[in-house]
Amino acid sequence: MRFLFMLWKAFFNNPDHLQVVPNTGFTKWLTTFTAGAMSFLAVVALAFSLICSDLSNDWGESLKNSSLRLSAPTDLLEKQTKVALAILEQTSGVKSARLVGIGAKKKLLEPWLGVDFPLEAIAMPALIEIRETEAGVDYEGLRLRLSAELPSAILDNHAEWRRPIEVVSKLVSQLGMFTVILIMLSSIAMVTMASNAALSANVKVLRVLRLVGAFDAFIVTSFVRIFTLRIFLGSLAGTVCAGIVLLLIPTFSENLGILDVVSLEIKDTIYIACVPFLFAIISIFATRNAVKFSLKRLV
Amino acid sequence: MLEISKVSYSYGGNSVFSEVSLSVAPGAFYFLTGPSGSGKTTFINLCAGSLIPEIGSISVFGEETKNMTNYELAKMRRRLGIVHQECEFLDHLSIEDNIILPLSLAGLDSIKERANVLELMKWVGLYSKSKVKPQELSGGERQRAALARAVIMSPDIILADEPTGNVDWEMSQRLLQLLVELNKMGKTIFISTHDLSLVRLAKSYVKARTIRISDLQLSQAGADL
Incomplete structure (x- = not known):
């Protein structure tokens, strides 16, 4: 519940009339690009993992x-x-x-x-x-x-040669999932580092806001809102690019016989569509912690 | 209004103050003098609640800063007008927006308040520069803009840390006149400065008290000022 409230506040509840956090500078592109690149990698890894998983199930089923x-x-x-x-x-x-x-x-x-x-x-x-x-x-x-x-x-x-195929495809699928987890963890680290870098460039903003009596909650929300929006948009762009690349693959793999089934199912597409939202959630927590930490160090 | 009671503060192992006490009366005009590195900025930061005393207590408007939450400290800062030597602004906003920022944070950014801001900008002589970005202003203009931002919420106390540190003598006089005017409106003024000629000039306008920081202590300055 608290999380939903934070999400709502981060995106929609803008109590200030002035944009106190600048939406310009190299940090804007740094965070957006990082989110885009990491999302692209995450989506591609996720897609391959899901395809392998589906293939493993299909082959297992058809060779039963x-x-x-x-x-x-x-x-x-x-x-x-x-x-x-x-x-x-x-x-x-x-x-x-x-x-x-x-x-x-x-x-x-x-x-x-x-x-x-x-x-x-x-x-x-x-x-x-x-x-x-x-x-x-x-x-x-x-x-x-x-x-x-x-x-x-x-x-x-078929059982004689079904089992090794099932084992191999399951292993590939598990490797894919492990890669996705690694990419997501790296994404958290990258997004946190990008947020910290952006925050370092904006430490003056923190000082000014403190000086004029801004509440810490307001400062945190202002930064979370703008950083999360940047990361969400970057991630959305990365996901769309990865989606286009994935859509192009089956076109080239026509008439490959058994590999004709290499395509994403609707549930896989839903998982992939969740990536930008996952990045936004990561950003909310990473930025929130980074701003709180910076405020603690501020004199 | 502002009570400093047996306050000690140190950076690492280096003491800045040792058990200093001071009681600031409402409507008074204070100068805090001392050589560079004597702790003037630290003292202002302690009074503004940006630093918390290690020993002793500082009460602002009857409440000890030590016991305040971050929320309460922010509320307290809204009743203080703080001017720093560096005069930091939000560079992406115009000077007018920077000055109105405290009002905006308090949810008081209305058309009427905007009109008041323009009046305030006229008072500090920056009316024609309302739409200009802070980085396009001179040192003196920035100081006046910082003063305007500090007084926009009609604070009871104005804490100014070396407000004339980066400006020439002519601009120093002008800034001083603005602070004297505020004092005549009933505001308590607390200025830290190393410029003794400014203190002498102020004493020709108002009854200003001078506190000197040296050897970790505060003392009433001599009659030579």
């Missing part, structure tokens, strides 16, 4: 299913498929098994064969998608049964 391939002459294929489906129905740990249609097969092979490849014209093996229960399937047992009853069937267990 195992598949069964059946190669047989065309006239036998339908019969063998029915047998395979019956076997799978009897196998414990199989939640569902369904025959993959021609449309899904086309989509699956599109990155390698292209959009217009006439898949119907060639003899394609039947493909059965197997969904597991939480308990999982005894793949060794299933493989043995299939080799006895359907020798042409090949069972692909």
Whole structure:
């Protein structure tokens, strides 16, 4: 509640008619540029981290299913498929098994064969998608049964290569989050240093305001208002620039197959849009502390 | 009005005052003299509540500065008119805005008050420079502007630290006349200066008392002044 009150005071409640803190000079550009640059880095790191996280989830989800391939002459294929489906129905740990249609097969092979490849014209093996229960399937047992009853069937267990991919993408995602945290901590340090530098250049303003009987709360609010506005605008510019760069990336990565999914979701965009507000909050506390510290040292 | 009671103050291990006492009566005109480095500015800062005495007490308007919060100190400063030798202003504001600043902080920045400020600027001879920035003013003009800012809130006490330190003799006389006029209006004037000729001149206008700082003590100055 107190924080919201401070936020309100910092931006909207301007009791003075005069602008007591100068909104000019090199410190203005220093704080604005610092906020912009740090926001840009934060947004890019955050975006990559979120993309990695989404990819990790997507890959994990899509590779959760195992598949069964059946190669047989065309006239036998339908019969063998029915047998395979019956076997799978009897196998414990199989939640569902369904025959993959021609449309899904086309989509699956599109990155390698292209959009217009006439898949119907060639003899394609039947493909059965197997969904597991939480308990999982005894793949060794299933493989043995299939080799006895359907020798042409090949069972692909995605779990073998899903796990390393999941581990790697999770690690990349965690590394991204760690980078974001580091950037945010650096941003706090940078914003604090920029505020202190700006305050050092304005120590005369502090002295004059004290001399004419300004309350400390008024002095703090005046500085917080102007510094926070600068940092918010700088951060907004940095975030918008980073956003534009991120928007351009998918345009260049079209037809990359699996990497087509490299894009931000709506929730990711919301996280990114929060960056300027986060910087504003950092600025409120950093400036408030810096001004209070300067006032304490003032004679 | 202003009571200094057994005040001691030191910077690090170097004592500036040792148990000094002084009682400033309302409407009086005081000069605080002494050589450079004797502690005149420190004394003014103590009276303004910018410094707090280590030992002893300073009461302004009946309240001890030692017991005041920052808020109360700020309120007290609104009843004091303080002029420093450096005459610092907010350089991005015009002289008129700088002078009206104390009123603006007190929420009294109205059209009527603006008119009063212009009258005040006429009084200090800066009417034509109301829209000028402080850095464009001469030393004497800055001193007069600082005096105008100090009296805008109609303070009961005016504390001036070397107000004629950076100006020529002619301007010193003019500033002194302004301070004498304020004293005649009933304001208590407390000026620190090393310029004894200014003190002599003041004594030809008003009954001024002179306090001398030396050897960590305050003393009544001799009749040679």
